[in-house]
Amino acid sequence: MTSLEKATILVVDDQLDMRILSMRILENEGYQVIVAEDGFQALSILAKQHIDLIIADVAMPNLNGYQLFERIHGNPDWANLPFIMLSGRALDSDIRYGKSLGVDDYMTKPFDPHDLVASVRGRLRRAEQLAGCLDMMQTTESTVQSPIRQHDSGDAAHHAPLTIDTKRQIVNHGGCEITLSAREYRLLLFLYNNQNRVVPLQELISCTHGMRSNSEKAGQLLRPLVRSLRRKLGYQAGENSCIRNVRGIGYQYIEYG
Secondary structure (H helix, E strand, O other): OOOHHHOEEEEEOOOHHHHHHHHHHHHOOOOEEEEEOOHHHHHHHHHHOOOOEEEEOOOOOOOOHHHHHHHHHOOOOOOOOOEEEEEOOOOHHHHHHHHHHOOOEEEEOOOOHHHHHHHHHHHHHHHHHHHHHHHHOOOOOOEOOOOOOOOOOOHHHHHOOEEEEOOOOEEEEOOEEEOOEHHHHHHHHHHHOOOOOOEEHHHHHHHHHOOOOOHHHHHHHHHHHHHHHHHHOOOOOOOOOOEEEEOOOEEEEOOOO
């Protein structure tokens, strides 16, 4: 991920005046801007050049904005690129559909330049944070290597502090070390580092699976991971645990004690 000040942004719009307007706004903020007239040209640029964020219109000939997003989302090399829809379609149904696909933001035309800049900054900042998270949490392919000692699932284990040795990738709960899969470790560490904050499903799935997804799909992938993690921490099915589910939004780590 390029530094926020030097990020390269790809603007995709079939209207020349909108390409020029977006370019001027973003270049005035110090960003490098590349423009494309349609989705196919955008894909060609992505294949040749590093891009940090994409802003795309919806209604374009040949390959519209929704189709472009799905093409990008389906490519592992581009799946985590921040993607902002910038469209003249202002109906609630259009906005809901765009967001359901998993786009980072959906802005309608005409737009306030300040709102566009704020959205770009926020999405670039989040992408940088998530990239750092994935680098920090890189683990072995299968499991975190740590000795296993059995512990009971009584209340003492639940209320005992959790400690995570990030250098050795060892998790200690209730005075005992536990073994976790790589994704379980990433999930636990990310939640632990964001204690008491409800972390959105899409943010978690980017950390655990290295992919972008809508909330529904992210929830489906995360639920079995959370169940397994709770069980390894000593909690019974249906029992309150340190990992709290906020239905339809995300998960929250709460330290007991």
